[in-house]
Amino acid sequence: MPSDTPIILVENLTRRFGTFTAVDRVSFQVERGEIFGFLGANGSGKSTIIRMLCGLLAPTEGNARVAGLDLRTQADRIRSHIGYMSQKVSLYANLTVRENLLFFGGLYSLQPQGILTRQGLLFPRLGLSSQDRVLVRALPIGLKQRVALICALLHDPEIVFLDEPTAGVDVINRRVFWELIRELAAEGKTLFVTTHYLDEMDYAHHVGFIDRGKLIGFDSPLGLKLAFAGGYPVRLYHDDPHVLAQAEQWVRSAGYTVVPSRQDSGTATQLLLADGSPVRLDRLRRDLHAIDPTLDFTVELPSMEDVFAGMINQHRDKSKAHELSAE
Amino acid sequence: MNSLQNKLNRLRTLLWREFVELRRDRFTLTILVLIPVLQITLLAYAITTDFDHLPLCVLDRAHTRESRQLLDHIAATGYFTVVPLQDLSETSPLFGREQCRAALLIPADLGELIANRKEVRLGLLLDASDTTLATSTEGFLTAITQAFYAQTRLERTPLTDRNLQPEERGGVAPVRRVLFNPTLSGTAYTLPGLLGMICLFLTVLITALTLVRERDAGTLEQLLVTPVTSTEVVLGKILPFGVVAMGAVVFCVLVGWLIFGVRPAGSVFLLFAITPIFLLIGLSQGLLISSLAHSAMDALERSVLTMVPQMMLSDFLFPLALMALPFRIIGEAIPLTHYLRITRGIYLKGQNFSELQSEIAILCLFLVLFVTGAARTIKKQA
Numbered sequence A: 001m002p003s004d005t006p007i008i009l010v011e012n013l014t015r016r017f018g019t020f021t022a023v024d025r026v027s028f029q030v031e032r033g034e035i036f037g038f039l040g041a042n043g044s045g046k047s048t049i050i051r052m053l054c055g056l057l058a059p060t061e062g063n064a065r066v067a068g069l070d071l072r073t074q075a076d077r078i079r080s081h082i083g084y085m086s087q088k089v090s091l092y093a094n095l096t097v098r099e100n101l102l103f104f105g106g107l108y109s110l111q112p113q114g115i116l117t118r119q120g121l122l123f124p125r126l127g128l129s130s131q132d133r134v135l136v137r138a139l140p141i142g143l144k145q146r147v148a149l150i151c152a153l154l155h156d157p158e159i160v161f162l163d164e165p166t167a168g169v170d171v172i173n174r175r176v177f178w179e180l181i182r183e184l185a186a187e188g189k190t191l192f193v194t195t196h197y198l199d200e201m202d203y204a205h206h207v208g209f210i211d212r213g214k215l216i217g218f219d220s221p222l223g224l225k226l227a228f229a230g231g232y233p234v235r236l237y238h239d240d241p242h243v244l245a246q247a248e249q250w251v252r253s254a255g256y257t258v259v260p261s262r263q264d265s266g267t268a269t270q271l272l273l274a275d276g277s278p279v280r281l282d283r284l285r286r287d288l289h290a291i292d293p294t295l296d297f298t299v300e301l302p303s304m305e306d307v308f309a310g311m312i313n314q315h316r317d318k319s320k321a322h323e324l325s326a327e
Numbered sequence B: 001m002n003s004l005q006n007k008l009n010r011l012r013t014l015l016w017r018e019f020v021e022l023r024r025d026r027f028t029l030t031i032l033v034l035i036p037v038l039q040i041t042l043l044a045y046a047i048t049t050d051f052d053h054l055p056l057c058v059l060d061r062a063h064t065r066e067s068r069q070l071l072d073h074i075a076a077t078g079y080f081t082v083v084p085l086q087d088l089s090e091t092s093p094l095f096g097r098e099q100c101r102a103a104l105l106i107p108a109d110l111g112e113l114i115a116n117r118k119e120v121r122l123g124l125l126l127d128a129s130d131t132t133l134a135t136s137t138e139g140f141l142t143a144i145t146q147a148f149y150a151q152t153r154l155e156r157t158p159l160t161d162r163n164l165q166p167e168e169r170g171g172v173a174p175v176r177r178v179l180f181n182p183t184l185s186g187t188a189y190t191l192p193g194l195l196g197m198i199c200l201f202l203t204v205l206i207t208a209l210t211l212v213r214e215r216d217a218g219t220l221e222q223l224l225v226t227p228v229t230s231t232e233v234v235l236g237k238i239l240p241f242g243v244v245a246m247g248a249v250v251f252c253v254l255v256g257w258l259i260f261g262v263r264p265a266g267s268v269f270l271l272f273a274i275t276p277i278f279l280l281i282g283l284s285q286g287l288l289i290s291s292l293a294h295s296a297m298d299a300l301e302r303s304v305l306t307m308v309p310q311m312m313l314s315d316f317l318f319p320l321a322l323m324a325l326p327f328r329i330i331g332e333a334i335p336l337t338h339y340l341r342i343t344r345g346i347y348l349k350g351q352n353f354s355e356l357q358s359e360i361a362i363l364c365l366f367l368v369l370f371v372t373g374a375a376r377t378i379k380k381q382a
Helices: A046-053 A075-081 A097-107 A112-122 A141-153 A171-186 A198-203 A221-229 A241-253 A278-291 A304-326 B004-024 B026-047 B065-076 B088-096 B110-115 B131-156 B186-217 B219-224 B230-258 B268-292 B296-312 B325-332 B335-349 B353-381
Strands: A008-017 A020-030 A035-040 A061-066 A082-086 A159-163 A190-194 A206-211 A214-219 A232-237 A258-260 A268-273 A296-299 B054-060 B080-085 B102-106 B123-126
Touching: A008 A046, A020 A046, A020 A061, A020 A206, A020 A214, A035 A046, A035 A171, A035 A198, A046 A061, A046 A159, A046 A190, A075 A082, A082 A141, A082 B219, A097 A112, A097 A141, A097 B004, A112 A141, A141 A159, A141 A171, A171 A190, A171 A198, A198 A304, A206 A221, A206 A304, A214 A221, A214 A304, A221 A232, A221 A304, A232 A241, A232 A278, A241 A258, A241 A268, A241 A278, A278 A296, B004 B026, B004 B230, B026 B186, B026 B230, B054 B065, B054 B088, B054 B131, B065 B080, B065 B102, B065 B110, B065 B131, B080 B088, B088 B102, B102 B131, B110 B131, B123 B131, B186 B219, B186 B230, B186 B268, B186 B296, B186 B335, B219 B230, B219 B353, B230 B268, B230 B353, B268 B296, B268 B335, B268 B353, B325 B335, B335 B353
Parallel strands: A035 A190, A035 A206, A082 A159, A159 A190, B054 B080, B054 B102
Antiparallel strands: A008 A020, A008 A061, A206 A214, A232 A268, A232 A296, A258 A268, B102 B123
16 A cells, blocks of 8 residues: 555545434545544544444445555454554453453464563553553553553554543553654554543644534644634733834734734733744744844644634534524 | 464454453352252252152041051152141141141041942042142042052952952052153153253353443453454354353253252263253353343343243243144244253153254254354444
């Protein structure tokens, strides 16, 4: 498979349960070596999409290609290319850590020696060492979740689906976990991650928002934030209102499209730069610094949480208006 | 990708895990083997239709040597325990409290009647609320008294007359020839049936609960994203528990043999060779229930709901031959019906492989049906 084709290509994927449409004509693609963040409220359809892509559930309509294989006709072959870990941390509680590894590895027809080599490689990276003979039942949730991730990685899959892998895990454990996720992506693996912790989405290369079965946003985290804010919200602060007015004038004259924003007080002003890029903003910062070194210049992008909540509201208002006009 | 070697590897891995868990969970293992043995012991005692020291009220109006001999005779059989009465009115409260279900009245002129070769009329009061018991009591008492009559007459006949025909000597006990169950032992008949029912209960319940547990834990879903096929999941479940259930069956057969003295008239090895087919059917049935159930409680209810009609229509409780045609057809569609024909055939009639081969073939067909059915539902319900 040529490496420039997307590793996951979803086209009009639809799943209905009776009369309820859980997933409604969703299309997107994920590139190789990416961390793809998938966001949605409970019951929004994101787990249904993951389950379809893993071959656990058949699509009602539409199709997808996973690792270059057709979801409808080659689901059996897809399984050896993917790893899957769900929020349930599905390990056998009455088996030891090593027995779980040998079991899941065995299902991929890996030799015990190979499994143990792989374990030796992955364990230190997740800060696991001597828990081999401990029953999984006795492990704290943070460690269970790391073991489950290793179980999903034993067969060296190209794509790893992580369905809310950090649910109920503390901050320290989440950080360790995400470090490994980023390392895996750097090695060329594709990671498809859903989460409830929106701050984790800043690690993702691309983010998809799903609401009521529909994909309502798909972009890089920065792209989503800019699109939502309508540009770069910039905040200028200085004790002297004259300097502030001068700076604002300069920004306008530098060729930026400035959308009027609210005037906080005499000492601070907010501007929205509709066109910009990180590089241009950096230059602007230096130029303004030249006017007055004490001028405070900050870019205040909305948080993922603001974007997500805002987009859902917009989407729902729009679909409500649509429904009303249809009536 | 799905070469036979890989299939076997995966199946071996699935079996290995199930045994590791079973070994670690000694309690469950013990329960699985002990419960059937306990069941067969209790039920064989309880369901048996054998007479054993049934209380028999006796109002002896004769009080002669003959009447005492008759009572000794009755007591000596071991079927009855004689409860002497002073007056007939005492029977009513005893019957009411079911402390006694039969009363015998011996006429005052018993001695004379025997001496004069007259017909002896014994009074018999029976509580017919249990018709089976009443009929058997009557039968046993008639047989015992007739034998007594004949013996007493014979003893009093001069030696020279002893070559007379039995008819001329007085009462004749009816001679019955009993097929298949010569000792008329109730246990001998119930045991093979019980064995089938216990196999069904044990296997359905084991797997009905185990798969629900795996689904709740999320491990079933985890299994299904690996290259494992749903048929392999089914086999990985039913084979290990099949071994455990087979152990329980061997125990049950031994208990029947050593404690109740009921041994198969036919080959016990044939029985052991066919039983695994039925066990695997039951285990697949449990998986089928399990993959349709929403919770462990639901699985339990569904198991009971499916097992009761199977008991009713499989010849276990009621004779299938006496039922209306639609029920007989349903009965034929129940695997237990065929397995009971096999156990009873081997235990009571001493049937061999060639006599049972059509029943065995039907069981094999059921097995294929249930395994594929379970595999399909698991895939859908994951």
